[in-house]
Amino acid sequence: MTDVRIGLQVQPQHAEYSKIRAAVAEAEQLGVDIVFNWDHFYPLSGEPEGLHYECWTMLAAWAEQTSRVEIGALVTCNSYRNPELLADMARTVDHISDGRLILGIGSGWFEKDYQEYGYEFGTAGGRLDDLAEALPRIESRWSKLNPAPTRKIPMLIGGGGEKKTLRLVAKHADIWHSFGDLDTLKRKIGILKEHCAVVGRDFSEIEISTAVANARGAAAKPDEVGPALLEAGASLFTVHATGPDYDLTQLRDWIDWRDNR
Template sequence: MDSMGMSNHHDSRLEFGVLLPQGWIDDLKGLGFEYIKRFALTAEALGFSLWAYDHFIPYKEYRPFIGKPMLECWTLLSSIAGVTSKARIGQVVTCNSYRNPALLAKMASTLDYISNGRLEFGIGAGWYEEEYVSYGYQFPSARARIEQLDEALNIIRAMWVDEEASTFHGKYHKVINAVNYPKPVQKPHPPIMVGGSGRLLLKVAAKHADIYNCPFVDVDELTDKLRVLKEHCINIRRDYSTIVKSLLMRVIIADRHETLIDKIRVVKRSDESIDWFISRNKGSTIIGTPDDVARELQGYAAIGVRHFILHPLPIEEDLESLRLLIDACKKV
């Protein structure tokens, strides 16, 4: 296992990151920012990169929203950059619709600068319609959102690498002589991770991504996604092997069966059985002992995944899941 991040994406090392507790699935449960910092420092010491979701309200299964904290992604990661020193930090993934791409390029450059070159730039087309409506954003068709993402990535990359000003005129976005200093510390720019799973999204990933991240899928489904990604690479004459394949997955891990059942009881909906929870989450949540988790991850590694972003559940004040998770990762 590689201890840290993404300095060389084109070797065979496996890389592992974890989601910070931030409130997306009611995972803070009264724990404050001091706990998040302790989580981040523990994860960093164990060798994980650190990630956050880009959402404004908790996931719809975890209602009511009122009174439940949900921390904004870029603000949270900027604060975590200031208390860590080695861990790479990224978004899984930034919703392109929520920020003007020129502003986002500036934000990313700034975060790479203040973290001394530790940014992973994760971005996707956006999907959570209720959140769009709630916060006053238009929710166009999936095709339009993906076209917007393509234009945004052209602007963002230009603003990272152009020595002078950047100009772009597109169907959705326009910048005129946009100046961006300081440039990112990483050269030529921070790794771009495109996240999502639709066929059109995979076409954008083939064009722009240093890393392609697929969320919450089983091995068979991911195999199919990667086949489509490879087809798109062939069509644009890009070397498919230059894209690092990444997986986002929730994990419930415990060293004993009894403890595992206790953890599932904390995470599941109150009206569902343990067996139904396990069945419902097959392919999106790995559940088991460190050996079980390692076997599941090995299945993904066998089809070419080299970059894993894991969301340990439930959040625990003793941080035991992080230590069990690193044991599993070392066995992959």
């Protein structure tokens, strides 16, 4: 039987940090496998100038707060940090957490972040090219750091671009995070398998992660969508919760499904 893992993205928007801390503690107590945040500087929904917190300083705090769950960003924006610096930050949080960090990374897309913080937005293709150049630099820096990471830090790549992103997944990722419906997932898994064959990668080494939401954006019921997603090849299922009050009802449902299927 395929191992199923459940993730929670605690979206760090519209909430005081005490509420975020409490949500992470509750999720770990409930038995979630991974707790994610995201790497933005402003809310993605609701009041555009609402409460918000930075990604990587938060992950360091989570590393100290938690003891069992893996932690990571869903996903880090490659544009916001020099690749060598990001590698060192990840290695540091890896040590603080005693080896529980996942480096989730993507090419970036939220234009307001770029404009307000002074990064060049460029084009989607250019940002993907930058990501392709950054990933081997991150891996190279990990080999030079003293102390070295506690383990091979798992790399999660988010995104569904069929020509560039999925090729990067085939070359570098331990986890691929996807969005979209069941048919889209099946089709993109087929394309990812083709990229793996081209670059000489064993497809079975890549964990398939998916956001579980229905067409209205609400978390889907696990017994309705879980079995088909699992049959398609997904094994990491991530729900989200947002501020100001983090409702973990859907998380409980997915954990129950994982434990009782």
